[in-house]
Amino acid sequence: MSMLSSVLNKAAVNPKLTRSLATAATEKMVNISINGRKFQVKPKTTVLEAAKANGYYIPTLCYHPRLPIAGNCRLCLVDVKGSWKPLTACTTEVWEGMEIETDSPTVIETVRSSLSMMREEHPNDCMTCESNGNCEFQDLIYRYQIDAQHPVRSLLKHKFKKTNHNITEPCYSPFDNSTFSIARDMNKCVKCGRCVRACHHFQNINILGFINRAGYERVGTPMDRPMNFTKCVECGQCSQVCPVGAITARTEVMDVLRHLDTKRKVVVCSTAPAIRVALAEEFNTEADFDFTGKMVAGLRKLGFDYIFDTNFSADLTIMEEGTELINRLNNGGKFPMFTSCCPGWINMVEKSYPELRDNLSSCKSPQQMIGAVIKSYFAKKLGLSTEDIIHVSIMPCTAKKGEARRPEFVQKGKDGKDYPDIDYVITTRELLTLLKLKKINPAELPDDKFDSPLGIGSSAGNLFGVTGGVMEAAVRTAQVITGVENPIPLGELKAIRGLDGIKAADVPLKTKDGKDVSVRAAVVSGGANIQKFLEKIKNKELEFDFVEMMMCPGGCINGGGQPKSADPEVVTKKMQRMYTMDNQAKLRLCHENPEITDVYKNFLGEPNSHLAHELLHTHYNDRSKAIQEMSLHEKK
Structure with missing residues (x-):
């Protein structure tokens, strides 16, 4: 294990979600003054960090605590004694005796001038914008009272058109709805570069970049392709850090609202584990407070007829995926076996690594499993057909929207037509929009419970929301099913917990003939780490049997559809909430879930049965060919 750890330490890059300010205890503190008040700060601290730590406001737009510093918006200017020009606070480190002014007339006028120029090129559609009320640019315009001096200039034009090859020609449009997950309106772009850095820093996919220069500079995709014809995995990290409404999740709020208001069909929802911890953070509850009951109460007040827990289908996933892994170990199969819960990861395989499709577990994600069970098992219990139910999936992930639209995830209705297992997917941010529209504060409501028969989930299933959670849940059940004499105690699989990008552990299991085996397990999160890991697998520097993959650093709690936050520790806080919920839970093993037992006994038969399959x-597709065809077309 020591040699394995050594290799992993060289391979892994810990995607620290904060820029550490820690220095050696022996280092001398630096004396500075801000607006006439004296402070001591650590060496290597930036002016912006020092100011924020001591309660001073400095405007920013390109800065984000989880991204590398760029310093290109020029809004965080400060006057420093001895400098002939204002300095950018985000890039300038403090020095001994530094005298800083954050509110000098020169600074204020420069900031107002920059905002005024941006304002004149920004659309006046705030009232219908997805980011209205949660827009950093809108806040800055209000704070500095920047009025529109002239009509807004729209510099960008539509140019999408079809060719004879039925391929969208790679020419520029400010609007891009080519994926089901992400919507782009680059008329709203303020050129902060956050999306560019997120795509590179978190995922190393680099499909967004700056094009042209000076007044014609803009953010675009390679060869101005629609995002659907790039290697975009639809993770939504770009939308998570966008300060305006230029990149958003493709909203389905109005469709869901229409069904809730008209009540022409039975409207059902299912909620992912990461939703409850995100809402707990959003409504500022105590760190050990389980917000699940409040969340269910809020959903009930929104008008959903039935509310189910995706933790149930996470347990179902473990039963199916664990059985599949054991079958591969006993009967031989393609290794390593990769988890298939994350649609962003599936997109990466289909677009960039199609040769790995046979290594993927054949299991659907928990979202699609509960969708299939609701439209079959639950529908029959109510005496309804597939088309009589509207199923809304509430997810922390933008890529789930695209996953729900995969053509294979459908069932036949009474009329012979195909109906999707999931009708709509809304993100946590969209759920908050719905709650706001309906004037509902879940924190003020009495607790409610999920509905039966798909409303009980184990805390192991709840761990699906964090990196390492799928692996930990699988290990708990696999060790019991295979008869391991001394299983790892619950909550003690520390090697795969935490925010490190690549983690590993040796897990003891038994084969069908009673032989002890050690399964080499790995957990990887973040596209940049995934690519490094796969390169080492390809070069045979690492060998594993079972690997959990998550595209978003930290897992679903840091999904692209989660609430935007400037708190550098927000992911750590959500992860700790998940572990606290697990420690407090009574049901901690997937296979002990009574509703899982019932669904197999009364409907599916057994894991990996014909009906379960x-x-x-x-199955998975090779989508790399469409991208290659686009490249060939561009060369012509």
């Missing part, structure tokens, strides 16, 4: 398993 029909409803709960899937």
